[in-house]
Amino acid sequence: MSLLSLIFDALLGLGLLWLAWRAVSSPGLFASVVLFMVFGFVMAITWARLGAPDLALAEAAISAGLTGALLLSACKAALTDTGNDNELPDEPSTVRRRWPAALICTGLGAVLSIVMIQVAANRAAVPPALAEAVTTHPLDNPITVMLLDLRGYDTLLEVTVLLTAFLGVRILLEQTELPRLHAPRATTPLMVDPLLAMATPVLLMTALYLFWTGMEAPGGAFQAGALLGALGVMYTLTGRFEPLDRTPVLLRLGLILGPGMFAIFACLALTWSEWPLAYPAGATGAAAVAIEFTLMISIAVTLTLLFSATPGLHARHMGVRHP
Template sequence: MILDWLLAGALIGTAAGVLLTRDLYRSVVLFIIFGLLMALVWVRVEAPDLALAEAAIGAGLTGVLFLDALGHLNPDKAAAVRQKYRQPLLSGLAFLLALGVTGLLWMALVDSPQPGVHLPEIVDQQLLASGVEHPITAVLLSFRAYDTLLEVAVILVAVVVGLALRFSQEDQPAETQVLSPLLQKMLVWLLPLMLMVAIYLLWIGSYRSGGAFQAAAVLAAMAVLMRMSGTPIPGHSNLYLLRIGLVVGLGLFLLLGSVDLVSGGNFLAWPEGWEKASILVVEGALTFSLGMLLFSLFEASPAPKQASMTRGGGA
């Protein structure tokens, strides 16, 4: 209990630090620490799946994205000076609003009614029918497969928009830097290990914590690492392969989801007797696709290097 209060306090303190720190770089670093603390919190909330995802995505990938973006936005002196002007009226209103929201949320949380249905029980009862033994995987890919399907679609849309913005700029290949011989030697060991961890996470997802999302995050981290260290990624320059890789998860999901529909059943109900096989196939495709999607989100960000120079005249 004391540990929980301490952790909650550290979480709030780090969040306040993210918002209050003047130095933007420090703020981003605090934000990454916040992500790591969130991973610890998920362990305490007894959600190891979320802890895995948060550590890989929330702290790892988001941190890399923010640091990368920060490196490309030169410290804008003009904006920094403007920032100093305060608007007492607006600030006061914002404080009142935040205080009100806090109060309302607090009241709502304390007085929240007992829910009418007992979800964990229902999940337990139906778990056998889903074909997998891990309740979270069952919820994601069987009971609420619709959510997962739409989620993949949403990410695909985000990636398409990101890539469209990137391709409309005059593009140049990111400079491949050979950083250090030690890194190169280490990657020979690390990359296969990461691949193994990703496959392991995917496999145990059917009966323990883990699954497509966590595996995809590890896969994406692997690709980002390869990209940043200048290791060639097989098939990377082939645009068609990339596009096929991006949609294969969603495509297979839709295809297998419609099999039962064709034979007169429901959309996204896996064919009877083949539940586990279908879920595993879809999860495998999703892992690959989501890994590529997350990596593409990282890749979509590099802007041309001249950006800072061309804008020098305007500012």
């Protein structure tokens, strides 16, 4: 058994290294992007192997899924922005400084690996105060406890970073006329309607389940928001959401809802406690569900807009199809 797990770990590690090497060394942009997406999925398996299912879910949905979609859309941008329709221009494969870089990186990799092995070989126990705070907390999933309560500041600032990234993108879009990447088509392919009809309820149900179960089991606002963002990506790609040059009020509310409510909650906490972000005694569960829900909405809206790389989107009226 232990031999099998050793082989499995070694294969995972070698797979990660090989994929990373191919991703940074392939001459073609498209090949590198696809290899990087596969790298993300192998990373998700690694998280599951290391006993971190929350991370496996987040990695699969965010790193491999949505980052992959962003990178593929960047490949498309490399075509449309240069007015080149079918041939991706290969970036020059390598540049000067290849051998010095290889020397430095080999040395660094060796030193880092030795240090990491030594650090990781020391057993460290979870600090007793932390272990007690997690086990006596009203919420059951330790990750959610940390995200929403014990390290709430991190989460508040993290969603602020996500919002800031969108604001930065929006400012850049004001500066220059970039060609639209996902222009709606005149006709939709035959299989798009059935695909969306199946994918929409499945993704909605899975996202709400992950959100709800995040209180006691792996899942939570980030994984659920990423899935809803993936749904938004599908709607953008199939022309169900049309790009806009302004951000509609409803989307602005969606963008600000999570960070805004979290920040208001942080201030309100000063009325019942002496610390910001402290939960009211007896109402932790309800407050956490409310905050997680608003975070999920904001994460979904922000990720969809980051993918579409437009200031706003609106639902396109598909006309009356049903008799």
